[in-house]
Amino acid sequence: xxxxxxxxxxxxxxxxxxxxxxxxxxxxxxxxxxxxxxxxxxxxxxxxxxxxxxxxxxxxxxxxxxxxxxxxxxxxxxxxxxxxxxxxxxxxxxxxxxxxxxxxxxxxxxxxxxxxxxxxxxxxxxxxxxxxxxxxxxxxxxxxxxxxxxxxxxxxxxxxxxxxxxxxxxxxxxxxxxxxxxxxxxxxxxxxxxxxxxxxxxxxxxxxxxxxxxxx
Numbered sequence: 001x002x003x004x005x006x007x008x009x010x011x012x013x014x015x016x017x018x019x020x021x022x023x024x025x026x027x028x029x030x031x032x033x034x035x036x037x038x039x040x041x042x043x044x045x046x047x048x049x050x051x052x053x054x055x056x057x058x059x060x061x062x063x064x065x066x067x068x069x070x071x072x073x074x075x076x077x078x079x080x081x082x083x084x085x086x087x088x089x090x091x092x093x094x095x096x097x098x099x100x101x102x103x104x105x106x107x108x109x110x111x112x113x114x115x116x117x118x119x120x121x122x123x124x125x126x127x128x129x130x131x132x133x134x135x136x137x138x139x140x141x142x143x144x145x146x147x148x149x150x151x152x153x154x155x156x157x158x159x160x161x162x163x164x165x166x167x168x169x170x171x172x173x174x175x176x177x178x179x180x181x182x183x184x185x186x187x188x189x190x191x192x193x194x195x196x197x198x199x200x201x202x203x204x205x206x207x208x209x210x211x212x213x214x215x216x
Contacts, residue, residue, distance in 0.1 A: 005096050005161045006106050006173075009117065013085070013123070014084060015085065016075070016083070016084070019079065020043075021040055035059075036058055045172075046108060047134070055068055088205035088206075088208065089204055092208040102129075104128060104129040104149040105149075106146055106148070106149035107133065118130070128152075131148050131152060140171070141171035142172060143173070143177075146172055146173055146176040158177040161211070162179070164180060165186075166186075170182050179198040181199050181200075183200075199216050
């Protein structure tokens, strides 16, 4: 078993990716714009400059930052009332904690949103560190965020698991040197994902059992 575990948040710990997509669509509707279906694939798991460039491409604007800020605020408003959890999230966090694994959450969301989600779902008690895509120069698929998370828990990335649901996140985890586990949400695993991931599982519970058996 690895000494550290780094979790993405949206679409992995919590079923929030659908909320993000709802908010992106709301903004597009208000602009009388029909979003190309490829937007959903390209925006997932991004942050910072890359997120803005995807917005600029599909919303046909010169600066994507205002739309990004608007969407983040809308998502935050939705999550004030409810943060839907992914099956098995408490179980895998408790399992890792009981086995002495240091745990970090590394998300493209803001640090404040990460903390609010953890508090609302009573999962913060398992977490040793959090970091946001706003805290690194290069967002996913660059490995910066996961390298920062590994540093915060004091475990080399090569001795960590990374749990991700999105293509860019899996690419970032693999680039960091961590054993990257894909739990698909809105993006189905491709041959590329299967080749760079340490494993692809249908749920956090299935991944936990694989770790328990020493398969990862």
